[in-house]
Amino acid sequence: MKKLATLICFLLLTYSTPALADDVLTAQKLLTELGYNSGPVDGSYGRKTEQALIKFYAAQNKKFDGELSANEIKDLESSLSVSIAARPKLKKSRHRQHAKYSKHIATPFRNLKVNESFTLIDDFNSFMGLHEKYIKGQLPDDIGAFSYRARQGFDFDFCVEDFISTTSKKTNPSRGVQNVTAYCGQMISQRFLNNPESGLEHYRKIILGWLDNNIVQNPNAFSKKIPNKLMSEWPYAISSNVPNILSHYAIYHRLYSFDQFTHQRILRMGEAFYAQWDYYPELIKGGGDYKRKLCNLKSQTKVVLGTNDHCGSFTFRMATGGIYFGLEFNSQIAFDTGIRHLEVMLATFNKDAVYAAQAQRGICAVGYMKQFPPHFELIHYAFSKAYGIDFINTENINGVTPAESFTKLWKIAHDPLETVVKYWNRFDQMNCSNNGKNQAEIVAQLKKNPNSFQDIWNGFGYDDFLLSSPILAKQELPKEWKSLHDSKIQNGTAIFQTISGGDWMGINPYLLQLALGNISFTR
Numbered sequence: 001m002k003k004l005a006t007l008i009c010f011l012l013l014t015y016s017t018p019a020l021a022d023d024v025l026t027a028q029k030l031l032t033e034l035g036y037n038s039g040p041v042d043g044s045y046g047r048k049t050e051q052a053l054i055k056f057y058a059a060q061n062k063k064f065d066g067e068l069s070a071n072e073i074k075d076l077e078s079s080l081s082v083s084i085a086a087r088p089k090l091k092k093s094r095h096r097q098h099a100k101y102s103k104h105i106a107t108p109f110r111n112l113k114v115n116e117s118f119t120l121i122d123d124f125n126s127f128m129g130l131h132e133k134y135i136k137g138q139l140p141d142d143i144g145a146f147s148y149r150a151r152q153g154f155d156f157d158f159c160v161e162d163f164i165s166t167t168s169k170k171t172n173p174s175r176g177v178q179n180v181t182a183y184c185g186q187m188i189s190q191r192f193l194n195n196p197e198s199g200l201e202h203y204r205k206i207i208l209g210w211l212d213n214n215i216v217q218n219p220n221a222f223s224k225k226i227p228n229k230l231m232s233e234w235p236y237a238i239s240s241n242v243p244n245i246l247s248h249y250a251i252y253h254r255l256y257s258f259d260q261f262t263h264q265r266i267l268r269m270g271e272a273f274y275a276q277w278d279y280y281p282e283l284i285k286g287g288g289d290y291k292r293k294l295c296n297l298k299s300q301t302k303v304v305l306g307t308n309d310h311c312g313s314f315t316f317r318m319a320t321g322g323i324y325f326g327l328e329f330n331s332q333i334a335f336d337t338g339i340r341h342l343e344v345m346l347a348t349f350n351k352d353a354v355y356a357a358q359a360q361r362g363i364c365a366v367g368y369m370k371q372f373p374p375h376f377e378l379i380h381y382a383f384s385k386a387y388g389i390d391f392i393n394t395e396n397i398n399g400v401t402p403a404e405s406f407t408k409l410w411k412i413a414h415d416p417l418e419t420v421v422k423y424w425n426r427f428d429q430m431n432c433s434n435n436g437k438n439q440a441e442i443v444a445q446l447k448k449n450p451n452s453f454q455d456i457w458n459g460f461g462y463d464d465f466l467l468s469s470p471i472l473a474k475q476e477l478p479k480e481w482k483s484l485h486d487s488k489i490q491n492g493t494a495i496f497q498t499i500s501g502g503d504w505m506g507i508n509p510y511l512l513q514l515a516l517g518n519i520s521f522t523r
Helices: 002-014 023-033 047-058 070-086 096-101 124-135 144-151 156-165 177-194 196-213 219-223 234-256 260-276 279-286 288-292 314-328 332-347 362-369 372-387 402-414 417-423 439-448 450-456 462-467 470-476 478-490 509-516
Strands: none
Touching: 023 047, 023 070, 023 260, 047 070, 096 332, 124 177, 124 234, 124 509, 144 177, 156 177, 156 196, 177 196, 177 234, 196 234, 196 260, 219 234, 219 260, 219 279, 234 260, 234 279, 234 314, 260 314, 260 332, 279 288, 314 332, 314 372, 332 372, 362 402, 362 417, 362 439, 362 450, 372 402, 372 470, 372 509, 402 470, 417 439, 439 450, 462 470, 462 478, 470 478, 470 509
């Protein structure tokens, strides 16, 4: 009730402040919040605004007198107060994967409470100064992920539209929604890191588009309109893209410069998403029995029974997104959603410190497995700053720490044979081999020549692995970290060219640690 009362007071005070004194602008915002389409919220009184007022009064069995004045503002404010008070309290989605193993995978993290005075970045101006000093201009379109995806036929001009729609793929019609949005995410991230001021516009348009299309607030309701053929990948895309963008907003919302009205709408949208989004029933529409199978989080080898979709990399993004959004905006329900995904995520690392959910991909394993370190790094940053928790050295249910999993992946990357053979589930994913050989040929090659391990390094980069997880790298691989870091500085190389961001969110883990003073960088 306290939170509700605070929200009501905030909204009413917002609409009466001198900065929003124009009656038209105020009315448009109130009408929008009440669910009436008043056209652009721009302070210009047009036909749509008039029609919205007519509909508003008609719903109350009254007639609009045609004049917008203080009386109409008062009526709208009163109606909004009643509307907010009547809104149903958000309830957490069931999350079948977590519910099935809840007791087994329990962590102390589920008892953590968000603090309304907490902020992820204390001195935001100084933080942006680091962007200006070390990153800006270092990631032009002709290098890195942007250049690579453009050569593959991805038209960046449609990326924002595809993100907003969530179902279109104009960027590259030959690819699926999941691929299109994932690769567009890389390109959007690079544009932002190269120039935050101009690159931010893509993020702004996506968030504003989501507010208008009313998909993110409750994806499960929207999914009823989607053909089943899209449901094999649309839920995964939603579970990745929305947390990615909302994580970015949690860090950079000051840079977005939205007015308080829009900001509050974004917070409610994000909170509704984290509370209501239920991935499981949507995914199985497009996958049948194959997609129905949940991960076996008690297994030490075959964590997944036929599929990794329920404990794969989307859980990382949901975990990071929920934790960052919840901490920054004092949303316990978003934070708790992040923790549920974090517990699933941690449980997929077995007693051998192997990320078993992805190790079963054979040739593809290393490239997919390396998606987790940036998320561990980002969560460590948040937990350390908010609670003083040394996350990367905290044991999971199997007695393994994130730091140990990081080190094990490094060893697997340089000696993949045992993991490839032990966990391989018999799917022959040739696309992850740079030399085009199939799984059996790769196994035979590695047995004969163990030093040919780089043939399966598609998606795994030496520089990116270390630089995108600086705290993990400094602790677990100090010699390798120092050698790489020093050589980049001494050679004057732009070290940020190798980092596309924490799993392509436009958030750079290295930069966050630099802002905290945990890493020093001098040219």
